[in-house]
Amino acid sequence: MGQRAAIYCRVSTADQTCGRQEADLLAFAVKAGFDVVGVWKETASGARDDRAQRKKVMALAQARDVDVVLVTELTRWGRSTIDLFHTLGELQAWGISLIAQTGLQFDLGTPQGKLIASLMSVLAEFERDLLRERVRSGIAAAQARGVRFGRQPGQRVKADRHQKRALELVAAGQSYREVGLRLGISKNTVLAIVKRHRAEQAGP
Template structure:
C-alpha cells in the first residue's frame, strides 16, 4: 500500500514550516519530515530519514522543488534514489515534476541529460582553462613555503653543518618543509 510522504524545509531558524506543513496535510500526507537547515548543506538529517523510511509505491510530496534539492544535479540524484526505492516525487508548485506519470518521468530524464551535458561542458572548459593558465606559467597548488632563494640558503646552511631543526626555526617552517624543499623528504 502506498503512502503520501511530505518533506518540508526552511533555510533559517527565522522562517516557518507552518505553511508548507499545512499544504502537505491538505494533500493527505501520512507522514511529514520537516527540517530547518540550509539547502546548501549536504547533511540534511530529515531528508536522509525520509529516504530511509520510503517503501515501494510511496509518493514524496514537496511544496516546491527548491525545498527538496540544492541544485538540478542534487534533484536528479534524489529522484534517482526515489526511483530505486520504487517511490515517486510530486511537487505542488511545479506540476511537471511528477515522477508518478510517464510525462513527469520523461521531463526528469530530459533534465538528467541536460545536467550531464552541462557537467561535461564545465569539465571541458575547466580543463582548457587550466591548460591555458599552465602555458602562461601559472602554478597551481598551495603557495610554496620557501622561496627559491630561501631553499638555496637552507642548502648552504645544511652543507655548513646546521641541523634541519635549526634551519626550520630560522625560516619559521616545519622540519618536513625543509626536507621536502631540499629533496630529502
C-alpha cells in the same frame, strides 16, 4: 486506504518557518486522498548536503514504509539538478513517487516522468560541464596570480618524513629494499635519501 505519504518541508534560513509548507501539503494530501505518515522539517540551505530529515525520508522510502513523498516544489527537495536527478532515480528504483504540490509527479512509469527524467539528465550534464568550466577558470586565474599547484620541484614530502628513520636502518645494515618495505616507500626513495644525505655530508 490511500497511499502512504511522507511530507518533507525545508526552509533555507533560521528566520523562516516550515508552517506554510506543512499546512499547504497537509491540505493537498487530504484532497488527494493520501494517508500522511509523518512530516519532516528542517532548515538547510540549498547547497548543504547534511540534511538529516531528508535522509530519514529516504530511509523510509527505501524500506517501502511510504508510497509517495510530498513537497511544495522540487527546489525544496533537491540541492542541485544532479542531486535531484540522483535522488529521484533512487526513489524510482524503490517504487516511490515524488509529488510536488504544483501537480508535478516524478514517475518513470508515465510519459511525463520519462520526459522529466530526460530533461533532468541533460540539465545534470550541463551543470557538470559548468562546474568543470568554473574549476578550470579558477585554476587558470590562480596560476595567473602566481599560485602553483601540486608538488613543486625540490619538494620531497614522503622522503623528508622518513629520512631520519631510513638512514638509521641503512646504518644498521639493512638493504634499501628492506628499509623501503619497512617504511612503506620504494627502494629508489631510500636510495635517493642516502645519496642526498651523503652529498650534504660531503659539503661543497
